[in-house]
Amino acid sequence: MDVYEAIARRRDVRAEFTGKVIDREMLLRILAAAHHAPSVGHSAPWDFVVIQDPATLERMAEHVRVKRREFADSLPPDRAATFDPIKIEGIRESGTGVVVTYDHSRGGEHVLGRHTIADTGLMSVALAIQNLWLAGVAEGVGVGWVSFYDESVLADIAGLPDGVRPIAWLCVGEVSEFAEVPDLERFGWRGRRPLEDSVHWGTYRAEG
Ligand SMILES: Cc1cc2nc3c(=O)[nH]c(=O)nc-3n(C[C@H](O)[C@H](O)[C@H](O)COP(=O)(O)O)c2cc1C
Incomplete structure (x- = not known):
């Protein structure tokens, strides 16, 4: 699979996990891809906490359920109705959570390279996550990013030391298929912004 194909097929997976837990060798290949990401000053500021204990997955899923409800309650009625059927995690079904930290x-x-822009460390972690996501596609493994959590709760669940920040909970597992259309488009939450609106020639304000 070439990189353009992997990029085109990648999906945020929530509903298509088969329940089969990913084997360790495959998971390590995907984590190696993440670990080969570029990073500011070659600092590799990430770590990966692999969580497969069902009781811990359950604890995280319960916390996310509470955070989902909080978000739903904050929405105006029409957006709440659109949000209602959207699944936002596959924590139990994936069988594996990878907490990516900074x-x-x-x-x-x-x-x-970080002395002028403190965020470059965080940017590096995001690149590791994208590598992991694309390597997953090449392996037929689905990845779903979950961000409905309080950082302090996830830090506790993953046993993070002080100063190490959780950046993502990734649901990682075998999938039945990769959906063609992102769920948020399919459920009418938000469509993809056209490329021509995102590309600016010369200056940000320039037309066309
Ligand atoms: C930083 C970040 C946080 C995200 N958090 C969630 C989340 O909590 N739950 C969820 O279902 N999807 C989450 N997503 C996935 C996006 O909803 C998804 O990438 C987007 O809808 C486009 O779909 P696609 O990834 O399938 O192309 C997150 C993605 C990113 C990059």
Whole structure:
């Protein structure tokens, strides 16, 4: 599979997990792809906490359920109705959660390239996640990013030391298929912004 095909087929997976837990060798290949991401100052500020214990998955799913309800309650009635059928996680069904973390102290005091933009460490973690996501597609493994959580709760669930921040809970598991259309488009939450609206030639304000 070439990289364009993997990018086109990638989906945020919530409903298509088969329930079969990913085998360790395959998971390690995907994590190796994540670990090969570029990072500011070559600092590799990420770590991956693999969680497969059913009771821990259940605890996370319950917390996310509460956060989902909070979000639903914050919506005006028409958006709440659109949101209602949308599944926002596959924590139990995937069988594996990968908590991706960020350690700002990684690389020491003088991280090359971070002295003007503190966020470059976080940006590096996002690239590792994207590598993981695309490697998953190449392996036929689905990934779903869950962000409906309080960071302090997830830090506790994953046993993170002080100063290490959880950036994502990724549901990782075998899938029956990759949907062609993102769920949020399919359920009418939001469509894809056209490329021509996102590309600016010369300056941000320039037309066309
Ligand atoms: C930072 C980030 C956080 C996300 N959080 C959630 C989430 O909590 N639950 C969810 O169902 N999808 C989540 N998503 C997935 C997006 O909804 C999804 O990427 C988007 O709708 C486009 O669909 P696609 O990834 O299938 O192309 C998240 C994606 C990103 C990048």
